[in-house]
Amino acid sequence: MLEEALMKNHLMGMFIGLAVGDALGRPIEGNDPRQVQGMEDGGPFSLSLPAGYWTDDTSMALCLSDSLLEQGRYDSYDVMQRYSRWAAQGYRSSTGVCFDIGGQVRRALADFETAPEVGETEPRTERAGNGCIMRLAPVVIAALAVGGDVGWLSRMSGRETHYSELAEHATEIFGEMLERAATAGAQGGRKESIYPSAGTNPELARRLHAAADKSAEELTPSGFVVDTLEAALWAFMTAEDFAAGALKAVNLGGDADTIGAVYGQLAGAYYGLTEIPAEWRGDLHDYEELLRVAEALASLGSLSAPRTRFAEDNPR
Incomplete structure (x- = not known):
């Protein structure tokens, strides 16, 4: 029972860490030269956002979570319909309207409206x-809670909006890293155990293994999936706790909210919910709802076979 509660702490940390990292990075997303020291007001959007408000990363993670919990399985069509509701109606937005939607996501949703199936x-x-990786935590948490295939569900989740081989490989590798981080954290394992296997993309795995040896100046905090993974892993491996790593991650600048969200998933999985600063958690917009969703995902008992809109998929 104690072991189950311990693992649940790490699974919930993965989800809340995502939202915390997203909200920390939001005020300096883009070219803002500031360095944040905690939850702050501001941001690059025309909306006036108070401290603790999160962006598209957390909104899409909530859409994905709602689908998993309500459908009792991964359902491609339902997931995309919820993303579309977020884009069109502000469903699961922290402000009630969609903002900060990425170009690749926007194009994928437009394609889904005209041709839902992918041959x-x-x-x-x-x-x-x-x-593809900023919203991944719900799938990994659900798979770990029920003993499912993390890699396969991660790939399926990523390809919904990022139908690219590299994005798919990166999503699978990040899913593996999140699984290893939660397991290592719960068992008192070393950080190094979270490094990915060669998997389907040995070159990407090698690059991530070398991330911790770089300086901050050698990193590129862009929206490219490999750059983001590298930045998040660097912050995780070179900091002593969740808070220090989170600030290192977001203060790289650039796509700070998503780098923060990716770092937050990884570090939250390793350190656990209770090691994320209570002040930061408490500052999160709609924290009790985020906590409810995280606990529901971590408490799942089963998932039915996935429903996929991709002809190449063979549900297991």
Whole structure:
């Protein structure tokens, strides 16, 4: 029972860490030269956002969570319909309207409206933005809670909006890292155990293994999925606790909210919910609802077979 409660702390930390990192990075997303020291007001959007408000990263994670919890399985169509509701109606937005939606996500939602099914001959895109990994925690938490296939569900989740081989590989690798981080954290394992295996993309795995050896000046805090993974992993491996790493991650600047969200998932999984600063958690917009969703995901007992809109998928 104690072991189950301990693992739940790390699974919930993965989800709340996402939202915390997103909200920390939001005020300096873009080219803002400031360095944040905690939850702050501001941001690049025309909306006036108070401290603790989160962006598209958390909104999409909530859409994905709602689908998993209400459908009792991963349902491609339902997930995309919820993303579309967020984009069109502000469903699960912290402000009631959609903002900060990425270009690759916007295009994927437009394609879904006209042609929901994706055939085996559908060409892959060369674009590989970080939107595929910024929202990943719900899928990994659900899979770990029920003993499911983290890698396969991660890939399926990523390709919904990022139909690119590199994005798919990156999503699978990040799912593996989140699984290893939660397990290592719960068992008192070393950080180094979270490094990914070569998997389907040995070159990407090698680059991530070398991330901790870089200086901040050698990192590129862009929206490219590999840059984001590298920045988040660097912050995680070179800091002593959740808070220090979170500030290192978001203060790289650039796509600060998503780098923060990706770092937050990884560090939250490793350190656990209770090691995320209570002040930051308490500052989060709608924290009690975020906590409810995190606990519901971590408490799942089963998932039915997935429903996919991709012809190439063979549900297990």
